[in-house]
Structures are given as C-alpha cells and as structure tokens.
Amino acid sequence: MNRRDLLDWVRERFVLTRQEKKMVAFVAAMFLLGLATMEYRRRNPPPPPPPIVQPPPKPKKASTPRPKKPKVSPVPAPRVVPAAD
DSSP states (O other): OOHHHHHHHHHHHSOOOHHHHHHHHHHHHHHHHHHHHHHHHHHSOOOOOOOOOOOOOOOOOOOOOOOOOOOOOOOOOOOOOOOOO
C-alpha cells in the first residue's frame, strides 16, 4: 500500500458534506483564534491599575452660626378635679 492508496482510503472513509466541511473549518478557526488570543494576553499583560488617590477635603465655608432654639421645658397640664355633689 503506497502513499496514494492510503490517501484515497482516508478520503473515502471520511466523506463530509459541504456544510460539515464549513463547520469543521469554523471550529478549527475558533480554536486557533482562542490560542492566538491566549498567547497575545500572555505576552502583553494589562498594566497594573493606577493607585487610588483620595481628593483633598474641601475647605468648610466660614458661615455665621445658626441661632439655637430655646429649650422649652414641658409644663404639666392643669388637673381638672370633678366637682363634688
């Protein structure tokens, strides 16, 4: 069995329709794209995130103080005593 016969035998064994060939090509392309992406990310890692800088606090406005409300002490209500008959 020479090389040509072996190739013919394999070709006869694995007969694919046009749609199946397209699907195999698509799956192979996606696999290769995934490998290429993985290799690219390995060689070019993302830069570290910049440190978080807190903005300086805003100065408080100088304002006049609000007048305080006078404290009112509770006054008990007058008792109503019923008239004796």
